[in-house]
Amino acid sequence: MRTPEPPGAARPTSRDVARAAGVSQATVSLVLGDKWRGRVSERTAQSVRDAAQGLGYRPNLAARNLRLGRTRTALLVVPALTNEFFARVYTGAATVAARHDFGVVLYPSPDGVGPARDPFASARAALDGVIASSMAADALTAIRGTDLPLVMLDSDPSDAGAAAHVNLDIADGMRQVAEHLLGLGHRRLVHLASAVPSWTFDVRAAALAEALRDVSVRTVRAPLDVDGARAAAEAALTAPGPRPTALVCDDDILAAGACKAARRLGLRVPEDVSVTGFDDLALATAVEPELTTVRLPAERVGEDGMTALLAVLDGRAPDSGGLPVTLVVRGSSGPPPAP
Incomplete structure (x- = not known):
């Protein structure tokens, strides 16, 4: 451990670091400015870092930033x-x-x-x-x-x-959700989609529509809050015709509202209706049952x-390249109810 400098002691300079490491001041500037790759060796860079640490050297960031x-x-x-x-x-x-x-x-x-x-x-x-x-x-x-x-x-x-x-590989996340629900036997689904205009939500909608092209799927838009999602989900679950067996939500906040709507209507999740989310927020494990959702890094x-x-x-x-996402299966999804 470096011994603290006594009060009034002169602060070490880049020249001191260069002398200790046996290199030029220009090399010290390259290494401590993180611009050394391809210009000096890893061994030299480590020598400069060790010398700076040993001397307790701290670069004058204000002066360096002014120069740059x-x-x-x-x-x-x-x-x-x-x-x-x-x-x-x-x-x-x-x-x-x-x-x-x-x-x-x-x-x-x-x-x-x-x-x-x-x-x-x-x-x-x-x-x-x-x-x-x-x-x-x-x-x-x-x-x-x-x-x-x-x-x-x-x-x-x-x-x-x-x-x-x-x-993120958002489209793959929605494909994973669709494959999961189709594998469970769902054929009547509602996409509880975010009403916020955004490229990421457009990608989710397009990927889901493509993955569910051979089954019945209806889109219902909702604001990005629990109460708005609850109202939209209630309307979807009570609309004329056969009730949907799964609600695919654009994010976990919408999914929480969907679960709330199901409970208010006396429906069980997932026995009567499955619900899936997206994002894997802390909220996903705070609701009961815990949400099946897509984990985003x-x-x-x-x-x-x-x-x-x-x-x-x-x-x-x-x-470049998309970051992978992962479907996390929990208690909010299951087989559709028997006819």
């Missing part, structure tokens, strides 16, 4: 912090950012869901880049067209205005979003 013309700050735009998924996205982004001496400013929509207002009047001067959910894309009007790199999360990959995309989304932004800022090509 950077604030080392990223903006994360999400629709709401009341949704656990986006809180976990922030955790993942902030974890990666901290390892690179970056800060993450979080901007949620003031209205909870839907478009957010312009985050900053002078975003160009305040930020190095932006990471944004497709559900809050309307907040980016003032940012698009500037030289700020934009990384979009869970969004249309054909959007040429973004420098990088980090997507929310923290990984944030981590990959920040990693992609750092790559763009360094002039490197960010990784």
